[in-house]
Amino acid sequence: MSITETDKKYVAGTYARFPVELVSGKGAILKDSSGKEYIDLGSGIAVNIFGVADDEWQKAVTAQLSVLPHTSNLYFTEPCSELAELLCERTGMKKVFFSNSGAEANECAIKTARKFAFDKYGDESHSTIITLKNSFHGRTITTLKATGQDVFHTNFGPFPDGFVYAEANNLDDIKKYADGGNCIAVMMELVQGEGGVCKLDGDYVKAVAEYVREKDMLLIIDEVQTGNGRTGELYAYMHYGIEPDIVSTAKGLGGGLPIGATMLGERVENVLSSGSHGSTFGGNPVCCAGACNIIKRIDDKLLSEVKEKSAYIISELEGAKGVKSVSGLGLMLGVETEKPAKEIVNTCIEKGVLVLTAKTKVRLLPSLNIDWDDLKKGVQILKEVIAE
Numbered sequence: 068m069s070i071t072e073t074d075k076k077y078v079a080g081t082y083a084r085f086p087v088e089l090v091s092g093k094g095a096i097l098k099d100s101s102g103k104e105y106i107d108l109g110s111g112i113a114v115n116i117f118g119v120a121d122d123e124w125q126k127a128v129t130a131q132l133s134v135l136p137h138t139s140n141l142y143f144t145e146p147c148s149e150l151a152e153l154l155c156e157r158t159g160m161k162k163v164f165f166s167n168s169g170a171e172a173n174e175c176a177i178k179t180a181r182k183f184a185f186d187k188y189g190d191e192s193h194s195t196i197i198t199l200k201n202s203f204h205g206r207t208i209t210t211l212k213a214t215g216q217d218v219f220h221t222n223f224g225p226f227p228d229g230f231v232y233a234e235a236n237n238l239d240d241i242k243k244y245a246d247g248g249n250c251i252a253v254m255m256e257l258v259q260g261e262g263g264v265c266k267l268d269g270d271y272v273k274a275v276a277e278y279v280r281e282k283d284m285l286l287i288i289d290e291v292q293t294g295n296g297r298t299g300e301l302y303a304y305m306h307y308g309i310e311p312d313i314v315s316t317a318k319g320l321g322g323g324l325p326i327g328a329t330m331l332g333e334r335v336e337n338v339l340s341s342g343s344h345g346s347t348f349g350g351n352p353v354c355c356a357g358a359c360n361i362i363k364r365i366d367d368k369l370l371s372e373v374k375e376k377s378a379y380i381i382s383e384l385e386g387a388k389g390v391k392s393v394s395g396l397g398l399m400l401g402v403e404t405e406k407p408a409k410e411i412v413n414t415c416i417e418k419g420v421l422v423l424t425a426k427t428k429v430r431l432l433p434s435l436n437i438d439w440d441d442l443k444k445g446v447q448i449l450k451e452v453i454a455e
């Protein structure tokens with residue numbers, strides 16, 4: 068049987084995969100089982116920050132793989148402690164909890180907020196978290212409920228209580244819920260990725276941060292997709308001049324290995340005490356060694372490259388034939404097109420370019436260090452396909 072046939076027979080049918088069998092790659096160039104090459108403008112959904120099989124990352128990962136691939140959280144290991152230190156030094160956050168995915172990083176954020184409120188009030192009277200309509204926070208039962216889209220709230224009930232959904236860019240809507248009394252936190256993405264690459268207004272985000280502080284609530288920023296250099300800052304909140312209480316991240320952090328991180332600010336640094344949360348694989352030495360390499364290399368030079376490449380893509384696509392609008396921040400961009408996005412993705416595959424969708428848009432999430440030549444070639448092909 069072919070890879071495709073075996074997959075269709077034995078892998079749970081949760082993914083509508085495109086007809087591509089990927090077998091290898093280097094940087095932003097991927098190869099399929101027939102030897103055809105693709106320019107990758109999706110980087111495994113914002114994961115392969117430095118492309119596929121990046122040399123330096125591979126060296127860091129394999130070095131750790133050969134000395135201590137796994138232990139458990141009963142013992143101390145260097146990669147885990149070093150990564151936590153790096154993240155705290157670069158963000159000003161105080162402590163980090165490590166897990167294995169974005170959903171888990173958000174679960175930890177939600178648990179931390181609830182425990183913060185429990186410690187304060189001595190009971191569960193205050194437990195509601197305000198999230199935004201059109202958000203996406205993950206696929207576990209609780210993060211599905213945290214996701215502010217009705218389509219995610221079916222099939223798997225009963226769902227946990229404790230979430231309400233406010234309209235994005237509307238502070239009054241947040242106030243309406245918060246004035247009700249039992250709200251403990253606002254949780255949001257600064258660029259709604261799965262929701263269609265919609266960037267929140269700067270004034271709104273600042274006002275929410277101030278309001279939340281006034282109310283002694285917590286501000287949780289979901290940087291699972293926007294984090295780790297993706298938007299042109301190490302974390303997207305740094306564009307907004309705010310200080311979140313909790314920041315969750317995953318996707319790009321491991322550069323291709325599964326890792327989630329929940330960063331805890333001053334107000335919540337000691338909320339999670341011994342025994343209150345845990346994960347068998349969380350802080351895995353190999354994943355953390357890879358992540359340390361990634362974080363160290365997200366420097367000012369790389370970030371300004373992200374901004375330059377972003378400006379290039381926007382200038383090529385904005386106003387181009389067949390393009391209605393371009394949204395997003397840094398190398399996280401959404402392109403609203405006249406033709407259906409799905410059709411564009413399929414034609415791009417035929418022409419050797421991999422792009423993604425988000426709602427009705429074509430979504431671009433190239434690796435941050437993609438060669439200019441590959442980027443230009445990929446964008447020109449996309450532009451032609453959109454214009455056809």
Ligand SMILES: *Cc1c(COP(=O)(O)O)cnc(C)c1O
Nearest residue numbers: 168169170203204205260291292
């Ligand atoms: C992808 C994503 C998640 C879920 O991450 P997983 O690693 O798939 O669990 C959560 N929040 C945001 C904003 C995401 O983009």
